[in-house]
Amino acid sequence: MESPRAVLLPQFVMLELTNACDLACRQCPYHGEGVVKRRPIGVMSEPMWQAAIAEIHSWDRDVVLQPWGMGEPIMAPSLWQVVAAAKRSSRVEVGFYSNGNQWRGPDVEAALTSGLDWVTFSIDGIRREVFEHYRVGASLDRVLGSLKALATARRASRKTKPEIRINMVQYPELHDHADEFVAAMREYADSVMVSRYRKAGDRRFSPIALPRIPCHQLETIMAIGWDGRVGQCCEDQQGEVLVGWFPRQSLRDIWYGEPMQRLRRFHAAGRWSELPLCAECDAWTGSLERVSERNGMRVRERTATTVYEFQKEAGA
Numbered sequence: 001m002e003s004p005r006a007v008l009l010p011q012f013v014m015l016e017l018t019n020a021c022d023l024a025c026r027q028c029p030y031h032g033e034g035v036v037k038r039r040p041i042g043v044m045s046e047p048m049w050q051a052a053i054a055e056i057h058s059w060d061r062d063v064v065l066q067p068w069g070m071g072e073p074i075m076a077p078s079l080w081q082v083v084a085a086a087k088r089s090s091r092v093e094v095g096f097y098s099n100g101n102q103w104r105g106p107d108v109e110a111a112l113t114s115g116l117d118w119v120t121f122s123i124d125g126i127r128r129e130v131f132e133h134y135r136v137g138a139s140l141d142r143v144l145g146s147l148k149a150l151a152t153a154r155r156a157s158r159k160t161k162p163e164i165r166i167n168m169v170q171y172p173e174l175h176d177h178a179d180e181f182v183a184a185m186r187e188y189a190d191s192v193m194v195s196r197y198r199k200a201g202d203r204r205f206s207p208i209a210l211p212r213i214p215c216h217q218l219e220t221i222m223a224i225g226w227d228g229r230v231g232q233c234c235e236d237q238q239g240e241v242l243v244g245w246f247p248r249q250s251l252r253d254i255w256y257g258e259p260m261q262r263l264r265r266f267h268a269a270g271r272w273s274e275l276p277l278c279a280e281c282d283a284w285t286g287s288l289e290r291v292s293e294r295n296g297m298r299v300r301e302r303t304a305t306t307v308y309e310f311q312k313e314a315g316a
């Protein structure tokens with residue numbers, strides 16, 4: 001079988017500080033309706049995240065560290081310590097997704113002082129009944145309050161970081177809401193991403209059939225669970241295709257270990273349909289992008305998302 005080409009250390013590392021969540025969003029691939037959790041709920045220990053950050057700092061490459069996974073990162077007591085520790089290296093960018101439902105004053109403060117590069121608030125539109133139907137347990141007012149508090153504090157501090165991003169999953173009821181939502185969020189955010197809605201467990205992104213290529217995730221992204229298990233990629237929410245355990249193996253050894261290399265060999269040979277997670281997945285289309293300019297925004301269209309980037313002046 002064809003050998004995979006030389007692979008660099010991962011550009012993106014997801015460090016799941018916790019898979020616990022205060023919400024149970026109806027369509028969440030991990031906490032959603034009818035989803036059976038095959039991993040226990042827990043929190044990453046300090047020795048584990050310290051070891052992961054130390055190893056990443058020793059790598060001779062720039063890394064985007066994302067201290068979140070299948071939970072709500074604000075619920076991890078170590079979150080801001082982890083961000084600050086990771087930012088001790090200028091080669092590490094740090095950002096995470098949050099449901100925005102639990103932010104308090106100290107979180108806003110820490111977001112400005114810890115070195116955090118970006119945060120993405122998940123806000124599924126501003127039609128209250130739709131938002132609260134899908135994001136079970138969330139309050140639209142609280143979430144918008146978190147967004148506005150951070151935007152206001154950042155403006156007052158005249159900082160440009162953290163970059164404030166928003167992700168809206170476009171549920172069927174929101175098919176005509178994107179323009180209205182993007183316009184409403186422009187005052188508070190640097191960009192808005194509109195994501196294609198997928199049913200929990202569905203790993204299909206693209207609305208059109210494209211000629212298949214080896215998946216970029218196997219060469220760029222490492223996803224570490226709170227208990228140290230490393231699954232094959234971001235689409236392995238249950239950690240079913242185990243490729244290693246950290247820290248009994250180093251991150252480097254896991255990345256270049258036989259289970260990962262085998263997956264890459266299968267992809268290089270076009271044998272993705274023989275791999276359980278890959279057969280029904282098209283996350284590999286995520287590396288394709290079309291960029292245009294529209295109404296003072298840069299628009300990045302991908303198969304699963306459209307990102308609207310606003311042009312803002314420093315400190316604005």
Ligand SMILES: C[S@@+](CC[C@H](N)C(=O)[O-])C[C@H]1O[C@@H](n2cnc3c(N)ncnc32)[C@H](O)[C@@H]1O
Nearest residue numbers: 027028029071072097098099122167169197198
């Ligand atoms: C699984 S969450 C974890 C982080 C955090 N708890 C949050 O909600 O932002 C990561 C992202 O997946 C999105 N998401 C959840 N269910 C989805 C679905 N069925 N289709 C597409 N995106 C989904 C969420 O809205 C969120 O932006």
Ligand code: SF4
Nearest residue numbers: 021023025028031099
């Ligand atoms: S807030 Fe995030 S992790 Fe929690 S249930 Fe909703 S989508 Fe899932």
